[in-house]
Amino acid sequence: MFNKILIANRGEIAVRIIRAARELGVGTVAIYSTADRDALHVHLADEAICVGPARSTESYLNMNNILSAAVATGAQAIHPGFGFLSENSKFARLCEEMNIKFIGPSAKVMDMMGDKINARAEMIKAGVPVTPGSEGEVHTTDEAVKIAEEIGYPIMLKASAGGGGKGIRKVNNVEELVPAFEAAQAEAQAAFGNGAMFIERMIFPARHIEVQILGDSQGNVIHLGERDCSLQRNNQKVLEESPSVAIGHTLRQEITAAAVKAAQHVSYENAGTIEFLLDESSGKFYFMEMNTRVQVEHPATEFVSGVDIVKEQIRVANGNELSVKQEDVTFSGHAIECRINAENPKFNFAPSPGKITNLFLPSGGVGLRVDSAMYSGYSIPPYYDSMIAKVIVHGENRFEALMKMQRALLEFDVEGVITNVDFQLELISDPHVVAGDYDTSFLGNVFLPEYQKED
Known part of the structure; x- marks a missing residue:
């Protein structure tokens, strides 16, 4: 096993990785920006090293500084967490060249599956269903108009190198296409340095279903089963649950088998997620993309499967076989995860950084977990993502999980900053959500208009 790994991330995921490594007897190195000098992951790691100023491009995205930190501290491997450099094939390749193990798939596989156009082509080869769409990159509005006419409206414009909801637009007709294409392309260029786009027929409304996979060398x-991530705002997930109430036994077997087939086709190693869109009216599902990293919502799967995904990541990177075989994996109960953000839902979800003056996190009982890097007196910096915690619950059935989440959110108390806790409590208590009657259109078209009417 590795003696020491470096965590190239911050916040709750850095804390999560440090805890998993410590339970495996592996030493840890935290990196931090000058804005994160007092962050929890800095205090918990065995060693910590500053890699630059507050701006992400100068610290958490600074490959040279991070690799130098790994060399200086003798770290044998780097865990990238999610976001930042987690799906950056150049960084993974640099790790390989420096004989530092990247805890994730190879750079070659990341190139293959991280680029959405390449991924579509590979899935077609693998026999995994994909939505009708453009065959390659689309660079001009003239190309986009022609392809959209062939596919038929409505369509989705997507950045080839995209992620996190960036560079995505829904287009209902030709009048919307040109301004939407130009806006999405500019956003993609700014976010990823790559303005290449592609076009897919829009499956909407739909269920957003993702399957957690693990592979070894x-x-x-x-x-490890599926998660339902259909409750989204601006293509960003808000709440996830496992298993999905929209899937029966036969469809579950089909969609998980397709995910395994996809991963096997590219010889996938480490943790990853295959994302699908499910058309409930027809029962057909379509490959959407692959996330070549650990997901924010991985704890929900850990609860229902009993498998520690982060520990498996570290073991697999070390060259070990997976600790479980498919026949050993059993699924129990129901899990739900709510993302807690420092933001103001009543003011268009504007970020709300600041100092936490008092904090009480929900606790007690079986099947409750809070992943967070917050503590009383901590100042949330304004430079990074607004997520400050994840509340995850597990019950014998979905109703028990819903009630447990309601109880947990009622106990959650943060003073000094505005959070979306009350928003999440209203969402988890909504009759449609309680009944499992929702899809990707629900939050934006049904719940939010009513929520924003409230004073």
Whole structure:
């Protein structure tokens, strides 16, 4: 096993990785920006090293500084968490060249599956269903108009190198296409340095279903079931649950088998997620993309499967076989995860950084977990993502999980900053959500208009 790993991230995911490594007897190195000098992950790691100023491009995205930190501290591997450099194939390749193990898939596989156009082509080869769309990159509005006419409206414009909801636009007709294409392309260029786009027929409304997979260097690939991530705002997930109430036994077998087939086709190693859109009216599902990293919502799967995904990541990167085979994986109960952000839902979800003057996190009982890097007196910096915690619950059934989440959110108390806790409490208590009657259109078209009417 590794003696020491460096965590190239911050916040709750850095804390999560440090805890998993410590339970495996592996030493940890935290990196931090000058704005994160007092962050929890800095205090918890065995060693910590500053890699630059507050701006992400000068610290958490600074490949040279991070690799120098790994060399200086003798770290044998780097865990990138999610976001930042987690899906950057150049960084993974640099790690390989410096004989530092990147805890994730190879740079080659990241190139193959991280680029959405390449991923579509590979999934077609693998026999995994994909939505009708453009065959390659689309660079001009003239190309976009022609392809959209062939596919048929409505369509989705997507950045080839995209992620996190950036560079995505829904287009209902030709009048909307040109301004939407130009805006999405500019956003993609600014976010990823790559303005290449592609076009897909829009499956909407739909269920957003993702399947957690794990692979090792011996060619073993397993799935850990599915998560329903349909509750989204601006293509950003808000709440996730596992299993999905929209899927029966037969469809579950089909969609998880397709995910395993996809991962096997590209010889996938480490943790990853295959994302699908499910058309409930037809029962057909379509490959959307692959996330070549650990997901924000991985704890929900850990609760229902009993598998520690982050520990498996570290073991697999060390060259070990997966600790479980598919026949060993059993699923129990129901899990729900709510993302807690320092933001003001009543003011268009504007970020709300500041100093936490008092903090009480929900606790007690079986099947409750809070992943966070907050503590009383901590100042949330304004430079990074607004997520400050995740509340995850597990019950014997969905109703028990819903009630447990309601109880947990009622106990959650943060003073000094505005959070979306009350928003999440209203969402988890909504009759449609309680009934499992929702899709990707629900939050934007049904829940938010009513929520924003409230004073």
